[in-house]
Amino acid sequence: MPGLVAPPTAPSPIARAAALAARIAEAAPSIEATRRIPPDLAEALHAARLFHLLLPRAYGGEEASPATYLLALEAIARADASVAWNLFVGNSACLVAAYLAPPEAHTIFDDPRAVIAWGPPNATLAEAVPGGYRVAAGRFDFASGCRLATWMGVHCRVREADGSLRPNHLGQPAIRTLLFPAAQAELLDTWNPIGLRGTASDSYTVTDLFVPDAFSTTREDPSLRREPGSLYAFTQQGLYAVGVAAVALGAAGAMLEEFMALAQAKAPRGRPRLADDPLVQQEVAQSLAKLGAARAWLVALLEEIAAAAGPEAPIGMADRARLRLGCAHATQAAIEVADSTYRAAGVDAIFPGSPFERRFRDIHTLSQQIQSRRSHFAAAGQVLLGNAPPGFL
Template sequence: MNATPGFDLVERARAIVPLIADEADQIERTRRLTPDVVNALIENGLYRALLPQSLGGSEAPPDIFMQMLEEIAKADASTAWCLGQCSVCAMIAASLDHDTAHEIFNTAPAGILAWGAVAHEARAVEGGYRVTARWDFASGSRQASWLGAHVRIVNADGTPRKNADGSPEMRTILFPLASAVMHDVWQAIGLAGTGTDSYEVHDLFIPDRFAAFRDVAEALREPGPLYRLPTGSTFSLGFAAVSLGVARATLDAAITLARAKHQSLAASAMRDNQAVQGLIGRTEADLRAARAYLYATAHAMWRDLSATKLFSPAHRSAVRLAATWTIQQSAKVVDTAYHMAGATAVFRSNPFERRFRDMHAITQQIQARDTHYEDVGKMILAENR
């Protein structure tokens, strides 16, 4: 038997792909995952892919998590994006005491946590913190039972609280969804079904046990190497895998079309056109290369992390470079497939236009920014070789 934690998550993901594909149009139209899709994700334990085993999760290694998202993304990018977001959020359980983590992930009906971008501050008070703020970009919040927010901590007198190295103290505060006011703001060109909404709280008290240190290895309760991997890097690997799934599905749709379509005014079918044949071959190579690079980087990082329990700046740089390039390369594959399909691609009844929009929504996220190349280049140039 395969002893890799969570090894069957990929098969479970494949098993529900037909359901997600059938529901994809409704997800797009209603701008939220359908109840049937959410139930299938929950029942198959996919939201718990990165939750510690001590809490009933899979604690899966990164490559299993990535393959799971890749399979789901082939059917619907919004579903994969929400699943990736909420799965990574669950890693915060490793920084909470067991009873608190159990309350969040095992007692609520769904046990799903979502959060948005880093912003604002929480004021220290007796027994915890008080916060009034609004955050954006909470993908997956429409399925969540709990919300989180990354905040800077200030003392009761308003002065910033500092870490030992002088950096601002950051915490991730957690609170029930019912404690927040949700704002339906997600009217976007792509990833429409993610429900990436805004949320706010007013003078909310957060008990100290619901305010975890953010990506601080010394605060971890769980011993597994997975929780030495920063959530930012895990998001990068996961969302790059989503982009691979979208690219794979779009190119496959173009290949299927080329096998049957006879282009207007053309003397031969697309499948017999040498230009089309060459384009498909080169695009296939580009996609396979991007996938191989991403997974090779993840494997190398995971091997080192498992052996040393240390996630180094070099690991962070390698993951960021591979994820950024993979997302951008996936977009090129989608663009090629879209243009290859010609007028067929513009109709909503065909499997191109939504994936085109979803892919270009992915490229606008932080994980695909061109500035990441500058950061990596700066690090390379500073090295003594």
């Protein structure tokens, strides 16, 4: 299989993402209709190394800074939120490489087109057996990117030989991540939502699955990382939230840009252009400020936390809470701007194929994802007020 190694003089990830934006936007209607990323576009994303932004350099990845990652994903999301969502989920899964031993990480990621997909944990149990773990049968849902995956994963509680559940470092039932070649999972065509249709977040089943211990790890204890880079001092859940915020900012920003173009061209019957309406002028200015402020604060937080991070330990509770707050704030700001823009566009927003309706459906599908819950504000505030719950990530 030919390599996809970028030359040392390659443009930044942000520039590479921006360079693909027009091509992605052109493919967006097909992505929406087929619920798949076309093979030629997938190849272009691999060639631009956008699935490996968070992969350690030791395994051929970019090991991009969190701020660079945010801005690159936002550029993609302006063109199509589904493509950006697949990139964010694929990159989030790349973080597992920092917790694997080098031989196993190389086995997965020496393929320059490597993509890991998985669904969230559920009641499925993995049995601890000699040499690893066995899952007799299980179904998992919401596996974004599974149609491009070369490897899959399941997150399971572990039942020991004596029937007890293995505890984690907090004394709670541990969730173990088990990785295996994608051919060992059966994909189910179940993803047919109102938005983010192109993510192919389908379900999958496994039967009599054995995974060697070396191809398993945990996402619950950030102190177990093997990679010393500052990127991996961030918790995996924290960087997951960065990805969601990036997709939200991009989708909302694209809606606002489209409305600004509409406002300068549209004159309702017998009235001045929308752009000449003081209320519209105010709404546009406030929306631009809201998105810009949310993005700028999140970028500043990411850069500040990354600069202070070291190889000795993961980022502390206060920084985890600030990161969570910045991501929650950016995501909610984007949803609010998308809503106000949709309302301001009037009937131009309601028809299929308009510059607004698909993005509106996309961002409101995103708004239902766990990372978009407003309860994250309360969780961050709890930590910042000195009452951190055990295991806050």
